[in-house]
Amino acid sequence: MTTPLSDCASDTELAMLRALSDRFKNVDAALAEIARLSAVLTLPKGTIHIISDIHGEDKKLRHVINNASGSLRPLIERLFAKEMSPQQFREFLTLIFYPAEVTDRLADYPLKPEELRAYAIRTLLAQFELARVLASRFSHKRAMAVFPPEYHDLLLEMLYAPTPERGEQFVEAVVDEMIKCGKALHLIHITGRLVRNLAIYELIIGGDCWDRGPRGDRVVDYLRQQPNVSFIWGNHDAAWLGAALGHEALICHVLRVSLRYRRLSQLDEGYSIPLTPLEHLARTVYGDDPATQFMPKSSGMRPNELVARMQKAAAIMQFKLEGQMISRHPEWEMDHRRLLHRIDHAAGTIEVDGKSYALRDKLFPTINPADPYALSADEQLCLDRIRRSFTSSQKLWEHMQYLVNFGSMYLRRDDHLIFHGCVPVDANGDFLPMVIDGEALAGRAMFEAIDKVILRSLEQKEQNDLDLLWYLWSGPRSPLFGKDRITTFERDFIADKHTHEETKDPYFALINEAWFCDKVMTEFGVSPERGLIVNGHVPVKIEKGESPMKRSGKAITIDGAFSEAYGDHGYTLVLEADRTQLALHHHFESVESAIRDGVDIVPKVTTVRSWERPRRMAETERGREMQRHIELLNRLVQAYHANRLRQR
Numbered sequence: 001m002t003t004p005l006s007d008c009a010s011d012t013e014l015a016m017l018r019a020l021s022d023r024f025k026n027v028d029a030a031l032a033e034i035a036r037l038s039a040v041l042t043l044p045k046g047t048i049h050i051i052s053d054i055h056g057e058d059k060k061l062r063h064v065i066n067n068a069s070g071s072l073r074p075l076i077e078r079l080f081a082k083e084m085s086p087q088q089f090r091e092f093l094t095l096i097f098y099p100a101e102v103t104d105r106l107a108d109y110p111l112k113p114e115e116l117r118a119y120a121i122r123t124l125l126a127q128f129e130l131a132r133v134l135a136s137r138f139s140h141k142r143a144m145a146v147f148p149p150e151y152h153d154l155l156l157e158m159l160y161a162p163t164p165e166r167g168e169q170f171v172e173a174v175v176d177e178m179i180k181c182g183k184a185l186h187l188i189h190i191t192g193r194l195v196r197n198l199a200i201y202e203l204i205i206g207g208d209c210w211d212r213g214p215r216g217d218r219v220v221d222y223l224r225q226q227p228n229v230s231f232i233w234g235n236h237d238a239a240w241l242g243a244a245l246g247h248e249a250l251i252c253h254v255l256r257v258s259l260r261y262r263r264l265s266q267l268d269e270g271y272s273i274p275l276t277p278l279e280h281l282a283r284t285v286y287g288d289d290p291a292t293q294f295m296p297k298s299s300g301m302r303p304n305e306l307v308a309r310m311q312k313a314a315a316i317m318q319f320k321l322e323g324q325m326i327s328r329h330p331e332w333e334m335d336h337r338r339l340l341h342r343i344d345h346a347a348g349t350i351e352v353d354g355k356s357y358a359l360r361d362k363l364f365p366t367i368n369p370a371d372p373y374a375l376s377a378d379e380q381l382c383l384d385r386i387r388r389s390f391t392s393s394q395k396l397w398e399h400m401q402y403l404v405n406f407g408s409m410y411l412r413r414d415d416h417l418i419f420h421g422c423v424p425v426d427a428n429g430d431f432l433p434m435v436i437d438g439e440a441l442a443g444r445a446m447f448e449a450i451d452k453v454i455l456r457s458l459e460q461k462e463q464n465d466l467d468l469l470w471y472l473w474s475g476p477r478s479p480l481f482g483k484d485r486i487t488t489f490e491r492d493f494i495a496d497k498h499t500h501e502e503t504k505d506p507y508f509a510l511i512n513e514a515w516f517c518d519k520v521m522t523e524f525g526v527s528p529e530r531g532l533i534v535n536g537h538v539p540v541k542i543e544k545g546e547s548p549m550k551r552s553g554k555a556i557t558i559d560g561a562f563s564e565a566y567g568d569h570g571y572t573l574v575l576e577a578d579r580t581q582l583a584l585h586h587h588f589e590s591v592e593s594a595i596r597d598g599v600d601i602v603p604k605v606t607t608v609r610s611w612e613r614p615r616r617m618a619e620t621e622r623g624r625e626m627q628r629h630i631e632l633l634n635r636l637v638q639a640y641h642a643n644r645l646r647q648r
Contacts, residue, residue, distance in 0.1 A: 026647035040139040041618035044577035046201025052536025055563035056213025060588040066097040068199035069572035069583045070603040099192025103185040120175045120184045127191045134198035146197040146227040206536040207234020207420035212565040217270030220399045231407040234420040235480035242469035246391045252318035259311035262296040271393045277385040282309035323373040340372035409447040415530040421537040422482040422507035434477040517554035577614035
């Protein structure tokens with residue numbers, strides 16, 4: 001029930017209603033919007049797709065988005081399998097998945113005019129039948145939001161259901177005019193893109209766009225083309241954000257990982273960041289170093305030995321800069337991770353956690369034992385030049401602005417609590433604090449404070465905020481990392497594998513317990529009765545029979561090793577109106593094979609949760625926003641009736 005608008009309504013409320021009156025200028029306009037929103041609340045909730053830990057696999061991500069995690073194929077089969085020949089069906093499916101590439105290929109091998117006309121009419125009729133089915137799941141206003149502006153009115157006309165008065169002749173007239181101006185294939189292209197945009201109500205990326213896979217830059221490029229994306233921060237994303245803002249330790253980390261997996265094209269081609277200064281350092285300072293432990297995972301144009309030396313040079317600079325940073329932050333209690341001053345250069349050993357280990361690589365040409373964390377003159381010159389390239393990369397800056405604008409540490413969707421890594425806890429399941437802006441914060445308060453720091457770091461670039469981005473990458477209390485340490489140095493320099501161990505936060509074991517999941521969901525405002533915790537970060541070992549669903553039945557891990565370097569599988573969690581499903585993806589060959597041979601990723605789909613009745617928009621977070629908007633509109637109507645605001 002709407003609370004009556006008293007004569008003593010606050011000036012603040014009237015100011016808010018006055019702002020709303022700019023959009024709804026009189027009672028009729030406000031009542032019409034109330035009626036529209038009330039009707040939208042009765043619609044089935046939109047389908048949400050959640051994908052995590054993409055790690056640079058841009059081609060696979062693109063196909064998973066294009067085929068709507070496998071959900072478009074069965075719909076197209078239901079609508080057209082009996083109407084089309086197998087060849088026509090395969091061609092139509094490929095067109096829906098790759099409208100730009102298919103129409104470009106048709107343009108390269110032109111059809112005869114009569115063939116083009118027949119193809120365009122047949123294809124557009126099918127495309128719009130598919131678009132009508134998909135658009136019926138949306139409110140009209142929401143569906144129109146994904147229409148390309150230049151063709152908005154034309155596509156809207158074509159979207160109307162066929163009637164005796166609006167039959168094939170209507171489409172034929174459109175096609176004839178588009179053929180005259182050479183735009184028939186373009187119309188097919190944008191209609192195919194419209195279908196893809198209508199297939200997913202919201203796409204949520206659960207973190208980690210970069211590293212391991214080939215082109216993190218293209219991952220973000222493709223996300224920017226999608227109409228409704230929400231993003232959750234992962235530790236790899238925090239590292240790239242810090243590098244983009246000029247944090248030197250994170251710049252070296254990004255360089256080291258890119259060199260390790262030989263993913264250099266995303267730097268030089270993607271972000272216009274040349275590696276010439278680092279190559280010069282490797283040739284002049286590490287020219288005779290075999291750098292055996294730093295050999296890249298694959299081959300390329302640069303000799304493997306050179307890439308290995310470049311990686312080692314970046315790693316040593318990273319360890320030095322991290323040592324400096326840990327000294328700046330005693331509150332992190334990480335002094336045991338400063339390792340360079342623990343090297344005994346004469347004996348060729350290092351002390352880790354009080355125990356001495358032999359070094360398998362004893363060549364440290366830039367480390368001064370008297371001041372091991374200081375950069376050499378050559379290193380400083382190299383880093384200064386590369387830092388300028390990172391901070392002046394326009395494309396990298398645009399990518400970070402995009403992720404910050406659409407990003408958050410956690411999301412709630414349809415009683416699903418979604419975050420990347422973990423909620424740091426002790427063995428008893430009690431939330432552990434992390435110091436942020438001088439205050440020890442735990443649980444939800446920690447996540448929300450980190451959100452503020454991330455936004456602030458983009459605007460102000462303060463050193464402490466940038467250092468916190470490094471801590472988010474690999475700090476023991478970081479909710480994006482969730483381990484006691486990252487053993488990069490040990491893996492590179494110590495053969496004893498006991499030093500390579502990284503202990504996971506107790507969270508990852510405790511999510512198998514229902515009581516703990518209930519505690520986490522309550523902390524973040526999600527119903528324990530209906531809720532499900534969703535996180536990525538830790539790859540599910542599918543090949544070993546590990547299940548993404550935890551024993552509690554209240555938590556699921558959706559890092560399915562999307563990247564080929566991790567396992568080449570991948571998950572999408574699909575939140576539909578009547579169920580939650582998990583789609584398991586396999587290897588994707590290439591876009592070329594998809595277009596040429598019709599290769600598709602047909603996922604294995606498992607139902608995780610099902611509901612007795614389809615959930616409506618009114619039951620979602622977006623629905624509750626609409627209900628609050630209806631309340632405001634009712635207050636506006638009362639203000640008009642009370643003459644507190646004048647109608648126009």
